[in-house]
Amino acid sequence: MNNNSIPPTPASPKPVAPVSEHTAGFSGYFPTWCPGCGNFGIWQALKMTFNKMKFDPDRLSIVFGIGCSGNMNDFLWANSFHALHGRAIPNAIGIKIANHDLPVVVIVGDGDCYGEGGNHFLHAARGNHDITVIVHDNRVYGLTTGQVAPTASQGFKSKSTPQGIIEVPVNPIALAVSQGATFVAQGFSGDMNQLVELIEKGVAHKGFSLVNIFQPCVTFNQINSYNWYRDRIYKLTSENHNPRDLNSAWQKSQEVTEKIPLGVVYDVDRPTYTDSLPQLSGKPLLDSALNIDLAQFINDFV
Amino acid sequence: MIDITVKIGGEAGFGIMTTGLLLGKIATRSGYHAFEYSEYPSLIRGGHNVIEVRISDEKVYSQQKQVDILLCLNLETFNKHASEVKEGGIIVYDTEKIPESKLNKPDVNLTYVHVPFVSILQEHKLSTVMLNNIALGALMHLLGADLNILNAAIVENFARKNQEIIDKNILAAKLGYEKTQKEMPQGYKLKLPKLKNIIPRLYISGNEMIGLASIAAGCRFYAAYPMTPTSALLHYLASQAQNCGMVVKHAEDEISVINMALGASFAGVRSMIGTSGGGFALMVESVSLAGITETPIVIVMGQRPGPATGMPTWTEQGDLLFVLHAGHGEFPKILLAPGDVEEAYKLTITAFNLAEIYQTPVFIIGDKYLQEGHQSVEKSIIEGYKFKIDRGKLLSQEELSKLTEYKRYLITKDGISPRAIPGMKGSLHQANSYTHGEDGHTSEEADVRIKQVEKRNKKAQTFLMNDFQMPVLYGNRQTPLTLISWGSVKAPILQAMSKFKDKFNYLHFSYLWPLDKIKIKNLLASPKKTLLVENNSHAQLGQLLTMVTGIEFPEKLLKYSGRPLYPEEILDKIDSMSS
Numbered sequence A: 001m002n003n004n005s006i007p008p009t010p011a012s013p014k015p016v017a018p019v020s021e022h023t024a025g026f027s028g029y030f031p032t033w034c035p036g037c038g039n040f041g042i043w044q045a046l047k048m049t050f051n052k053m054k055f056d057p058d059r060l061s062i063v064f065g066i067g068c069s070g071n072m073n074d075f076l077w078a079n080s081f082h083a084l085h086g087r088a089i090p091n092a093i094g095i096k097i098a099n100h101d102l103p104v105v106v107i108v109g110d111g112d113c114y115g116e117g118g119n120h121f122l123h124a125a126r127g128n129h130d131i132t133v134i135v136h137d138n139r140v141y142g143l144t145t146g147q148v149a150p151t152a153s154q155g156f157k158s159k160s161t162p163q164g165i166i167e168v169p170v171n172p173i174a175l176a177v178s179q180g181a182t183f184v185a186q187g188f189s190g191d192m193n194q195l196v197e198l199i200e201k202g203v204a205h206k207g208f209s210l211v212n213i214f215q216p217c218v219t220f221n222q223i224n225s226y227n228w229y230r231d232r233i234y235k236l237t238s239e240n241h242n243p244r245d246l247n248s249a250w251q252k253s254q255e256v257t258e259k260i261p262l263g264v265v266y267d268v269d270r271p272t273y274t275d276s277l278p279q280l281s282g283k284p285l286l287d288s289a290l291n292i293d294l295a296q297f298i299n300d301f302v
Numbered sequence B: 001m002i003d004i005t006v007k008i009g010g011e012a013g014f015g016i017m018t019t020g021l022l023l024g025k026i027a028t029r030s031g032y033h034a035f036e037y038s039e040y041p042s043l044i045r046g047g048h049n050v051i052e053v054r055i056s057d058e059k060v061y062s063q064q065k066q067v068d069i070l071l072c073l074n075l076e077t078f079n080k081h082a083s084e085v086k087e088g089g090i091i092v093y094d095t096e097k098i099p100e101s102k103l104n105k106p107d108v109n110l111t112y113v114h115v116p117f118v119s120i121l122q123e124h125k126l127s128t129v130m131l132n133n134i135a136l137g138a139l140m141h142l143l144g145a146d147l148n149i150l151n152a153a154i155v156e157n158f159a160r161k162n163q164e165i166i167d168k169n170i171l172a173a174k175l176g177y178e179k180t181q182k183e184m185p186q187g188y189k190l191k192l193p194k195l196k197n198i199i200p201r202l203y204i205s206g207n208e209m210i211g212l213a214s215i216a217a218g219c220r221f222y223a224a225y226p227m228t229p230t231s232a233l234l235h236y237l238a239s240q241a242q243n244c245g246m247v248v249k250h251a252e253d254e255i256s257v258i259n260m261a262l263g264a265s266f267a268g269v270r271s272m273i274g275t276s277g278g279g280f281a282l283m284v285e286s287v288s289l290a291g292i293t294e295t296p297i298v299i300v301m302g303q304r305p306g307p308a309t310g311m312p313t314w315t316e317q318g319d320l321l322f323v324l325h326a327g328h329g330e331f332p333k334i335l336l337a338p339g340d341v342e343e344a345y346k347l348t349i350t351a352f353n354l355a356e357i358y359q360t361p362v363f364i365i366g367d368k369y370l371q372e373g374h375q376s377v378e379k380s381i382i383e384g385y386k387f388k389i390d391r392g393k394l395l396s397q398e399e400l401s402k403l404t405e406y407k408r409y410l411i412t413k414d415g416i417s418p419r420a421i422p423g424m425k426g427s428l429h430q431a432n433s434y435t436h437g438e439d440g441h442t443s444e445e446a447d448v449r450i451k452q453v454e455k456r457n458k459k460a461q462t463f464l465m466n467d468f469q470m471p472v473l474y475g476n477r478q479t480p481l482t483l484i485s486w487g488s489v490k491a492p493i494l495q496a497m498s499k500f501k502d503k504f505n506y507l508h509f510s511y512l513w514p515l516d517k518i519k520i521k522n523l524l525a526s527p528k529k530t531l532l533v534e535n536n537s538h539a540q541l542g543q544l545l546t547m548v549t550g551i552e553f554p555e556k557l558l559k560y561s562g563r564p565l566y567p568e569e570i571l572d573k574i575d576s577m578s579s
Helices: A039-052 A070-074 A088-098 A110-116 A118-127 A172-178 A192-204 A226-230 A246-253 A295-299 B016-029 B075-084 B117-123 B128-142 B147-157 B163-183 B206-216 B231-244 B254-266 B277-293 B320-325 B341-358 B368-372 B379-383 B397-402 B446-466 B487-499 B517-525 B540-549 B567-578
Strands: A061-064 A079-082 A104-109 A132-137 A183-188 A209-214 A233-235 A260-267 B003-012 B033-039 B046-056 B067-072 B085-093 B111-114 B201-205 B221-224 B247-250 B271-276 B297-303 B334-336 B361-367 B374-378 B430-432 B472-474 B481-486 B505-509 B511-513 B529-534 B556-558
Touching (some): A039 A132, A039 A192, A061 A070, A061 A088, A070 A079, A070 A104, A079 A088, A079 B254, A088 A104, A088 A110, A088 B221, A104 A110, A110 A172, A118 B254, A132 A192, A172 A183, A172 A209, A172 A246, A172 A260, A183 A192, A192 A209, A192 A260, A246 A260, A295 B206, A295 B231, A295 B379, B003 B016, B003 B075, B016 B033, B016 B046, B016 B201, B067 B075, B067 B128, B075 B085, B085 B128, B111 B163, B117 B128, B117 B163, B128 B147, B128 B163, B147 B163, B201 B206, B201 B341, B201 B379, B206 B297, B206 B341, B206 B361, B206 B368, B221 B231, B221 B254, B231 B247, B247 B254, B254 B271, B254 B277, B254 B297, B271 B277, B277 B297, B277 B361, B277 B430, B320 B334, B320 B361, B320 B511, B320 B540, B334 B341, B341 B361, B341 B446, B361 B368, B368 B487, B374 B379, B472 B487, B481 B487, B481 B540, B481 B567, B487 B505, B487 B567, B511 B540, B517 B540, B529 B540, B556 B567
Parallel strands (some): A061 A079, A061 A104, A079 B430, A104 A132, A132 A209, A183 A209, A233 A260, B003 B067, B067 B085, B085 B111, B221 B271, B271 B297, B297 B361, B334 B361, B481 B505, B529 B556
Antiparallel strands (some): A183 A260, B003 B046, B033 B046, B033 B374, B334 B511, B472 B505
16 A cells, blocks of 8 residues: 555656666666666666576566565566565465466565565565565665655654654564574675675575665665665675574674674575475476366265 | 254254264265254354254255254253244253253143263263264164164264274264164154165255365365355365365465465466455455456355454355455456355356456355355266366467567457466566556556556456356246345245245346346346345345346345344245235
């Protein structure tokens, strides 16, 4: 129940995005985001990742949420479903269950994923559904012109919280780690090379993967700017962190103010939801025959 | 004609429902028609449960008010229901557990049969859960049925348990049978005679029938969040999922339920969801999403009395107009309401075809009365029902490859666009919740908007031309009175009609939306006198028909106590109109 004030209408009827060897095949209309928006970095990183992974746009399914990030539906071409606000994750789970051979990526914002759709996020992590959730975390609502997001720092003043927000922010990394996600990473839209690496690892991971991406909103959030992040971020390495260790991951998840870690926070193996269904062991659900012998089912009622 | 109603009552948690189910099943196997109706509170233990099974050698459509045999497993059953037992009937109870001093015996000639259920259990060291088999054994004797049929049913029912448990249950039934045999006076008349021609029938609930039909229709994904009266559909399909290759998902909430199903359907599998009014209220935003993304989905909406939590385990038809108007914005949807298990089978299969042909949500509107009650139906009707799985304009890879350009929301004459599945070569498209152009991209241009609105609206016209079914008229066309109703009210109306064939006829609506305005108006103009019968207080079908045709329904029989209509009440109303 998000409404737009900034029209999402594509300006041009033809794809005009620069077609390079890194982004070919996935480019749609040129984005309508504000100049300097952190979404540009994520958009480029996604296209570069999909090309690097040699994905075919026909055989990649992307579910977009509603928000500035979701408007990427017109700028990034794949077989996509543009969901309702908050509901992209269950759509993605349905797609994956129907055809577990398709890579399924979810593009959502912080309000969409941690606010309106928060319940779905928890349960998708628990179920280890093999989808990759890319969250654009800018701590503010952009498309509805500047209200507070669930990730906003306490005290953040916005149109909906002119006296400052009373609640403490959601901790996406801690939430995902604690609820059974098997791959949890954090990136920054100012570092595209690392983003490509994190998104690739997330998509390649078998199971539920979250890539939470800090993405400055240059229009509605003057506090959490590119420089604000650059002053705080540092990279996780094999020296300072073991992503297969829950305690270490939990510790890193608590670093949210002074020092903020970027990289793979948690990465473990657990059977995925579809791998745990004997019905899907042979072939995707989509390919199973529709006509079955009813006699055995009818006879149960005689 | 044989027409016996057996009512069994006791505390929740003592297997009353299983007793009733097995009794109906045994009667069906013995060649009789059976119809089951139960009343129980929203509790797991304690509270008062009753189940009644009507058994006849002629077709039975519904329950009736009068009871022939009342089996009381507690005092409450005796005192609440003894007055329903008709002259010459039988009441079975445990004299050791139910003291005579507390009984309110009615002032008619009844036979009282004393079966000491509790002391039989104690004497033979049987557990309390086996009490229902003593009761069944007693009923087998009272009905003159063959104990072996019950024994076979017990073996089936406990197939997964060890032999000792099976033996103990069979012993319990035998003890109940023998004790009753000793107690009963010779020569009483209620017995069910052995039938010569036993027609094979199913004994099945509405929920199970919808589930069976979804298997037949090639449903590959069912999602639900438990909610009475549709939970049993989830249980049935979950139990059969691996046998039929379906994925059944109990999701975290109803919003997730419908969105998972839309995702699965977008990716190409036939998908169904089930809920009741409260859960459906949560789904409503996504019904609209199905409408604009043109994603097929079958939604089973089992009604129960609202508002809010209402009376969870009781029945009502209070959500017709809610479902009709569910979803913001304008888009076509199709509403079907089965009146009995046979219709539930056929309409569910039809629903899957219509959802894919029209690429829009299709509803199966049921209620507690239809979905939870068991009815017997000829096996040959179900086995012999011929249908095709019609996936509408779903493209094959071959068809898709021939296209020079694929447009998901192509403007067409019938309003329906070719549909490709993600993963096919050349299928690139988006299903978009925003207003979009033919290629699926977001657009706010006026002409694009108008064309897509008209395209979606056109689907309703195409449906009316190709697939709409007029209401069915039951009974003699010449009778002076026409009853009008929908869904499960069909049961008590046809039951009433079976006794008084020339009093009235009945116009049964099972295709509820879209409605053909002109045809329905002409049809409703012909009866001299009508009586609208509904299981709600707002006369919702009446409102809908008035909205479409302008015709009003001055005479109404509306029931909204949470109980279904009884044939007796319908006949009383008809009598009061003519006097």
